[in-house]
Every structure is written in C-alpha cells, then in structure tokens.
Amino acid sequence: MNTNSLSRLWIMMRREVWESPFSFKWTPVIVVGFILLFTILALIIGARVDNEMVFTKDGIRQFAEMAVEQRSLLLYGVTISISAIFTQVMFVVVVFYLAGCLYDDRRDRSILFWKSLPISDTMTVASKILTAIVLAPLVYLAGTILIQILIMLIATCYSFLAGVNPFTTFWGPSNLPSMWLLLLFGGLVQGLWLLPLYAWILFCSSWAPRLPILIAVLVPVLIGIFQQFWSFFSDFRFSTENIMLTILERIGRGVVPATIEWDQITDGSERLTRPAEEMFMSYGSVVDSLFSLQMWIGIAIGIVFIVASIWFRKRATDS
Amino acid sequence: MKPTIYAKNLHRHYGKTRALDGVDMNIPAGRIVGLIGPNGAGKTTALKAILGLTNFEGELEVLGLDPSKNRDDLMQDVCFIADVAVLPRWARVWQIIDLTEKLHPRFSRKICMKYLSKTKIQQKSKVRALSKGMIVQLHLALVMAIDAKLLVLDEPTLGLDILFRKQFYSNLLNEYFDQQRTILITTHQVEEVEHILTDLIFIKDGKLIVNSSMDEIHDRYSEVMVSPESLEQARSMNPIHERVLFGRHIMLFDQAGREELELIGEIHKPSVADLFVALMGDKEAQEERVEGAA
Numbered sequence: 001m002n003t004n005s006l007s008r009l010w011i012m013m014r015r016e017v018w019e020s021p022f023s024f025k026w027t028p029v030i031v032v033g034f035i036l037l038f039t040i041l042a043l044i045i046g047a048r049v050d051n052e053m054v055f056t057k058d059g060i061r062q063f064a065e066m067a068v069e070q071r072s073l074l075l076y077g078v079t080i081s082i083s084a085i086f087t088q089v090m091f092v093v094v095v096f097y098l099a100g101c102l103y104d105d106r107r108d109r110s111i112l113f114w115k116s117l118p119i120s121d122t123m124t125v126a127s128k129i130l131t132a133i134v135l136a137p138l139v140y141l142a143g144t145i146l147i148q149i150l151i152m153l154i155a156t157c158y159s160f161l162a163g164v165n166p167f168t169t170f171w172g173p174s175n176l177p178s179m180w181l182l183l184l185f186g187g188l189v190q191g192l193w194l195l196p197l198y199a200w201i202l203f204c205s206s207w208a209p210r211l212p213i214l215i216a217v218l219v220p221v222l223i224g225i226f227q228q229f230w231s232f233f234s235d236f237r238f239s240t241e242n243i244m245l246t247i248l249e250r251i252g253r254g255v256v257p258a259t260i261e262w263d264q265i266t267d268g269s270e271r272l273t274r275p276a277e278e279m280f281m282s283y284g285s286v287v288d289s290l291f292s293l294q295m296w297i298g299i300a301i302g303i304v305f306i307v308a309s310i311w312f313r314k315r316a317t318d319s
Numbered sequence: 320m321k322p323t324i325y326a327k328n329l330h331r332h333y334g335k336t337r338a339l340d341g342v343d344m345n346i347p348a349g350r351i352v353g354l355i356g357p358n359g360a361g362k363t364t365a366l367k368a369i370l371g372l373t374n375f376e377g378e379l380e381v382l383g384l385d386p387s388k389n390r391d392d393l394m395q396d397v398c399f400i401a402d403v404a405v406l407p408r409w410a411r412v413w414q415i416i417d418l419t420e421k422l423h424p425r426f427s428r429k430i431c432m433k434y435l436s437k438t439k440i441q442q443k444s445k446v447r448a449l450s451k452g453m454i455v456q457l458h459l460a461l462v463m464a465i466d467a468k469l470l471v472l473d474e475p476t477l478g479l480d481i482l483f484r485k486q487f488y489s490n491l492l493n494e495y496f497d498q499q500r501t502i503l504i505t506t507h508q509v510e511e512v513e514h515i516l517t518d519l520i521f522i523k524d525g526k527l528i529v530n531s532s533m534d535e536i537h538d539r540y541s542e543v544m545v546s547p548e549s550l551e552q553a554r555s556m557n558p559i560h561e562r563v564l565f566g567r568h569i570m571l572f573d574q575a576g577r578e579e580l581e582l583i584g585e586i587h588k589p590s591v592a593d594l595f596v597a598l599m600g601d602k603e604a605q606e607e608r609v610e611g612a613a
Contacts, residue, residue, distance in 0.1 A: 007421065008421065008422060011417070011418060011421040011422065012422075015414075015418055018409075018410060018411075018414050019407070019409050019410070105407065108407075108408060109401070109405050110405050110406065110407040110408070111405075112372075112399070112401045112405040113401075113405045113406055113407060114407075115370070115371075115372060115390070115394075116370075116394060116397075116398065116399040117394060117418075117419065117422045117423060118391050118392065118393075118394035118395045118422065118423060118424070119391055119394075119422055120390075120391040121390075121391075123391075314390075315373075315374070317367060317372045317373065318401075318405075
C-alpha cells in the first residue's frame with residue numbers, strides 16, 4: 001500500500017467522522033461531561049456532609065501514607081475502570097455505526113455519488129471496518145485520557161487542601177502514560193477480538209434490504225433458540241454450547257479492561273475474582289489474548305464476512 | 320481511436336423482464352448522445368451497466384475498460400450525475416469538495432470554485448439545506464471541475480425549474496463539452512436537449528429502436544403537413560405516423576423521396592418528441608386518436 005492509498009484511506013475515514021459526528025465526536029465528549037458532572041456532584045455532596053472537610057483531608061493524608069504499591073493499585077483500579085465506561089459506550093456506538101455504514105447510502109441513494117468516485121469497493125469497506133477497530137478506539141481513548149487528567153487535577157486540588165504532595169501521592173503512582181500505552185495496545189487488540197462480531201454486522205449492512213441492525217441481532221438469537229430446542233428435543237437436556245453464550249462471552253471480554261476469569265462466571269462458581277493487580281488488563285494478558293486460538297478463529301471468521309461484504313458492495317446500487 | 324462506449328449484444332434480465340435485450344452501441348469521442356425511452360425501457364439499466372453498477376451479459380467496453388471489473392479505474396475518466404438526490408445530505412459543501420479533491424486525481428479545486436462563485440452556494444452549508452436546484456449546481460460544478468472523458472447524465476434536471484434547466488445545459492455545452500469528451504444523457508424533457516444532441520438512441524423494451532446521428536435522422540425522417548386534397552395520396556405512401564393538429568393531418572415518413580413529399584404538403588424537420596411518439600408510441604392508441612379527430 002503506497003502513500004497515495006494511505007492518504008485516500010485517511011480521507012475516507014475522516015468522511016466517516018463527518019457523517020457520524022455524534023458517534024465519533026460528541027458521544028465521547030458527552031461521556032467525559034457526565035463523568036465530570038457526577039464526580040463534581042459527589043464532591044459537592046461530600047463537602048456538604050463532611051463539615052470543614054475534616055474526613056476528606058484525613059482520608060487523603062491516610063492515602064498518602066499507604067505503601068506506594070497499594071496506592072498504585074487503587075489509582076490504577078479507579079482510572080482503568082473509567083476507561084471501561086468508554087469502551088462499553090464505544091461498543092454500542094460502533095455496533096450501530098456498522099449496521100448503517102453500508103446501508104444508509106443505499107437507502108438515500110448517495111451510493112450513486114460514492115460509486116462515481118474512483119474508489120474501489122474494497123477500499124470503501126476497509127475504511128468502514130478500520131474506522132470501527134482503529135479510529136473509534138483512538139477517539140474513545142482520547143476521551144478516557146481527558147477525563148483521567150481532569151480527575152487527577154481535581155485530586156491535585158484536594159491534595160493541596162490536605163497538605164500532601166500531589167505528585168508523589170497521585171501522579172507518580174498512577175503511572176498514567178504507561179497505562180495509556182497499555183490501553184492503546186489493549187484497545188486495538190480488543191478491536192481485533194471483536195472483529196468477527198463487527199464484520200458480521202458490516203456484512204448485514206452490506207445486503208440487508210432494511211433494518212440491518214435487527215437482522216444482525218435476530219439471526220444469532222434465532223440460531224441460539226433453535227440450538228436449545230434442538231438439543232432439548234433430541235437429548236432431553238439443554239445444550240451447554242450455545243451461539244448466544246459464545247457471542248456474549250466474546251462481547252464481555254472485548255469491552256472490559258480486565259482479565260476476568262470468565263469460566264468461573266459462566267460456570268456460576270463462587271470463586272469470583274478479588275481486586276488484585278492480575279485482574280486488570282496487562283501487557284501479558286493482552287499478548288496472551290492476541291496469540292490465543294480463539295482470537296485467530298475470530299479473525300478468520302471476520303475476514304470471511306468482510307470479503308462477503310465487499311462482494312455485496314460491488315453489486316450494490318441504489319435500489 | 321477506440322470508441323468511448325462499445326457494446327455488443329448486451330443483455331440484462333431481471334427475472335423474466337428483459338431490461339436489455341441485445342443492445343449494440345458504438346459511440347466515439349466528441350459526441351452528445353441522447354438515450355431516450357419510455358419508463359422501464361432499460362435506460363437506467365444501460366447506464367448502470369456502462370458505469371459498472373450492474374452485471375450484464377455480452378460485450379461492453381467503456382474507454383477500453385470492462386466496467387463490471389474496473390469500475391474504480393474507469394471512474395477516473397467517467398463522471399456521473401444521477402437525478403438530483405444523490406449527493407450525501409449530511410455532508411457540508413466544503414467536505415464534498417475536500418473529498419472529491421483527495422479522491423479524484425483529475426479534479427481541479429480552482430475550476431470548481433470558479434463555478435461555485437457564480438452561485439449562491441455557501442461552503443459551510445449542508446447539502447440537506449440546499450434547494451434542489453442548488454444541489455444540481457453543486458454537482459455540476461464538481462463534475463465540470465473533473466477532466467473526464469465521458470460524462471453520464473441520468474435525468475439530471477428532473478424537478479428543476481426552467482431557468483435552472485436552461486442554465487444547466489448552456490453551462491455544459493459552452494464551458495465543458497469539447498471534441499475529446501462524450502456526453503450521454505437520458506431525459507424525459509426531450510425538447511430541451513434535442514438541439515444539443517449529435518446522436519440519438521431510442522430504447523424500448525430493452526431493444527434499440529433508433530441508433531444514429533441527428534444528421535442521419537433528419538435525412539431519413541420527414542414530417543409533412545399534408546394539404547387536405549392530398550390526404551388519400553399521402554396515406555397510400557405508408558406514413559409511419561399520422562396525427563391531427565388543428566384539423567391538419569401531419570404525417571411522418573421514413574425514407575420517402577423529397578420531391579414526392581413536396582407534392583402533398585409542407586415538409587418540416589420532425590422534432591425528437593414527435594419522432595419518439597411515432598416510433599415508440601402504442602400503434603392502436605394512435606389510430607384511435609386519428610379516427611377520433613377525423
């Protein structure tokens with residue numbers, strides 16, 4: 001791919017942002033606003049209840065006296081949970097974006113304009129899926145970084161109030177820049193992890209005569225119900241393997257920045273995870289996930305759906 | 320030199336309906352071709368095949384390329400305006416210009432701006448907020464700024480008022496068209512394009528009824544306003560169409576000698592619209608009309 005194709009791909013992805021400013025610009029801003037609003041509300045209520053802020057200051061001082069590892073873990077937990085909100089909102093936004101991305105222009109006939117430009121259908125489809133798995137994570141990560149910095153600034157104000165050093169207490173142990181790198185890497189890998197689901201929705205968008213989102217959801221749900229009925233009537237028991245469980249598990253792993261032991265949750269076993277460092281996303285867990293068999297099966301399925309989407313896009317016109 | 324559009328035995332079926340049924344075309348550069356036909360005759364299918372927007376059977380080459388395989392290459396040299404609705408409604412004018420500039424190697428921003436400056440279109444406006452006429456002006460400005468070899472217009476002026484329509488064609492003819500370019504137009508407003516056409520194609524039920532240059536058409540078909548006393552004689556000469564206007568019988572002849580025709584009445588050049596009615600209209604309905612008038 002030469003620089004010319006890259007710059008064309010880039011303008012095509014900017015096009016997606018122009019078309020869906022709500023998905024890729026305003027939603028992250030709104031999420032930042034909401035988190036900020038709730039943080040400030042909580043602090044105001046806290047200040048009202050806590051006369052002269054005695055307990056607050058005391059709490060901060062106690063926090064400052066903790067072992068640095070413990071402080072790191074706590075700060076890490078708080079800041080990385082914030083990123084989870086962004087990832088989950090992003091997932092919903094991307095699902096709706098993909099459902100419309102090859103459908104809306106067929107419906108409003110602007111596909112005739114896009115097809116009058118010298119752009120291959122492969123490039124068009126690539127720009128959509130890359131918007132979903134690269135551009136969206138970057139934009140939402142920017143939102144995460146922004147709110148993390150804002151919250152740390154609030155913490156800094158409070159630390160001055162409490163008379164502790166904000167840099168050694170908060171900024172240092174939080175290790176934000178290294179977390180951002182991890183979140184970037186993790187976000188991109190999670191995008192690949194979700195590729196089969198994203199590509200399925202893209203595929204529905206490429207041919208559905210109407211309501212691609214409904215088709216994309218209904219087909220796996222119906223298959224799942226059918227699977228259950230089939231195993232119930234053939235074996236007189238419910239199946240343990242079900243497409244819906246597989247999909248839900250994949251979504252779950254794709255939208256939390258953590259290495260939760262999913263088998264335990266889906267088994268209903270009691271040994272749920274306790275808060276500890278190994279629970280959170282780490283380079284190790286991300287790399288493990290990247291090189292897992294499940295990841296590559298998913299990517300293979302994703303590629304099949306993407307190729308099929310290109311095939312339908314080639315044949316798509318306004319009617 | 321290779322023809323701009325070369326088609327041989329082009330077929331396209333939708334179920335049992337034959338949208339294209341053995342179409343042959345050979346359009347060289349430097350022509351303005353009108354593709355005229357009733358609704359559902361296969362015009363749009365033919366255009367879509369030429370633009371690589373539909374599959375077909377048979378041979379088709381546009382500027383030496385197979386449009387079903389090389390649409391993206393072909394679109395470097397082909398521009399296309401469908402009826403007014405196709406510019407993305409969410410986009411702003413500057414965004415569309417930016418996109419076209421980055422994606423189209425033959426686009427000139429300078430020329431586009433020159434045309435836009437003559438209109439009331441604002442760069443910041445959303446397409447959604449523009450009137451139908453302004454959207455067509457914008458699309459035309461984009462297309463005229465692209466140095467293409469073939470321009471395909473599918474009902475480009477549908478729903479526009481007469482001022483816009485006249486301006487559209489005069490811009491096209493005076494500022495854009497030259498001997499290296501080819502323009503292919505489909506429209507129902509035949510009267511407005513007939514004086515700019517160099518070639519005429521009539522299509523009906525997927526077949527080409529007429530496919531020749533305007534000069535050939537004027538040589539071949541003559542319209543005669545028959546004097547009342549020559550009516551029987553005129554009818555015996557097998558006119559392909561007869562209509563009655565203010566009590567005068569007007570007949571259309573195919574390849575009749577000029578001298579003979581001068582004997583029976585006044586000769587005119589038939590308009591494309593009259594030719595269309597004569598060649599494409601329902602035969603029985605015509606006869607009824609003539610009998611009713613007589």
